[in-house]
Amino acid sequence: MSANILTVNKLYKHFDISGGVMDQLRWRDGRLQRHKTLVRAVNNLSFGLLPGETFSVVGESGCGKSTLGRTIMGLYPPNSGEIFYRGARIDNLNHKQLLPYRKKMQMVFQDPYASLNPRKTIRQTLEAPLRYHYPQLTTAEVKDRVEEVMLQVGSDPQWVTRLPHEFSGGQRQRMSIARALIVDPEFIVADEPISALDVSIQAQILNLMMDLQQQHQLTYLFIAHDLSVVEHISDRVGVMYLGTMCELSDTAPLFETPRHPYTQALLSAIPRLSGDRSRHTRLKGEVPTPINLPSGCVFHGRCPFADQRCIAEVPPLILLEAGRQVACHAVEEGRI
């Protein structure tokens, strides 16, 4: 536990979408009541990240993977639960107390067109976090550091005078990575960093991220929906469905023998170059909304193995074997 660089314990994040007080009023049981509509984006997540590893969170749209990343970064306050960074609790700190952690934890966003300020030159974008976190640096030192980071991400340091619109998507994503890297972080949350890029550019950015990880001993929390990319770069993978973690495992065994029925369906749906479609398992129905979460196991409505217990009881994440946790009653009972 203490070896973890990041520990998340029983994390909940709900969003209130019920609007103002007047919108919340409902007539029920013969009287006027206040009724809140909550989006239960993240429910009871617990896991830890080891230093230097790449932990990927996968799942389909709306499963809460981005919310998880943003909550860890302190962009959203959690509703309950705890987040520890190197053993120190960080979820209840105020802005000032968080500052030393902001240097150590950085984020790379999905859309390199939206995440760089279009009116600031690359130099301004890169210098801002550096001057903020290291006010003691001289102008010359700042300039050197910007140049160093530009070289690290494989860009020409001459380009710092340019504006974001002068760059292609791949180059912009390099700048986003440079901005995260410039304060010398240990831990980076990368929220779909390559999904807006073309295939040949994706490979460039993935290689860059893997190189940087080796050079700087970075720990990545990699949020993605592209499973073949996840398989390629992760040490461990957490599969999310409707705000809960249904399987958490080392990468190779997960892709070889997925245990949770949802993981099985998800992995079998990956299009492969071999063109073999025979092994696809199809799910029935659709993902329910996180506003009205199903009782018991959130997957029971679509699961071919669901029984009475799955409808009534929430399955906990149990340790199946070393490096393998699954939240499924059927797996626990040995039915699958």
Next chain:
Amino acid sequence: MTTLLEVKDLVVKFALRGGDVTATNGVSFDLARGERLGLVGESGAGKSVTGFSIINLISQPGYIASGAVNFHGENLATMSAARLRTIRGNRISMIFQDPMMTLNPVLTIGTQMIETLMTHNPQMGKERASGIALEKLRKVHIPSPEKRLEQYPHEFSGGMRQRIIIAIALLTDPELIIADEPTTALDVTIQAEIMDLLIELCETEGMGMILITHDLAVVAQVTQTVAVMYAGRVVEKGPTQDVIARPQHPYTQGLIAALPQSGGHGRRLNQIPGMMPTLKDIPLGCAFNPRCPQVMGVCRTTTPVLRRADNGVLAACHLYPLSIPTEQVRL
């Protein structure tokens, strides 16, 4: 196999302030009845422009500069607008990427489907039209279609909306469907369902399909033939399995090697250096030459035409000897 569609030396240009730029430059391919063809390439390769220009949907400032699109022997590129309307959306349908942008949010699904049918066939009664709409909704496996006809697009999930779009495309029993990134906006499990559906429909209805996508794996699952595009030209085409198993053009080779493969954990991916040129500064000779690992002197001066490579695949690359003129090579 009878030829359904023949695209011949299609050149589409866009008139911009600084002069015309060429979006597709001499694209040619044939499609047989019931055949599924994939057009693959990265953003800016000209694959969507090709798809749109087949049904002459290129709007200002774009125009078809030369070339022909023969559908049953008739050239769609020079056809009158009135005649074109009897084919576009009728015998050739199109499916677009974003299902939310394609449907009208203020009309029910039923209204939109019936309107489509009655536009193409004004004699058709409303009863009959809604009967056909129901039949097509069943065909794309939408549960309780009678109820669904009364609903608005926002009441459907992304995958369901894409099914509706497909059902609308099917209304007129088209002979050809052009699908522009039909699964890109969808999750992977939904994508698999939609791909299954498209294959099933092509097979049961005998429709041809042109699938435009950036995803080689999707092409591998769905299509029989593939054309790989780069900077406005087809650089490689052939049977899908052959192209993917043994790509001949260095660009296709690089593209396939850049994909993460199962079991390759942590290894460096093969990357193609640089990026696709913009339409304004396409290099002289082969457009791929600045990024090509096997570049030769001739690549910088002469644009290669499609030639037959070792395994019968056509590749536009100087690596392969120019033995058979391409006009005689039919896929």
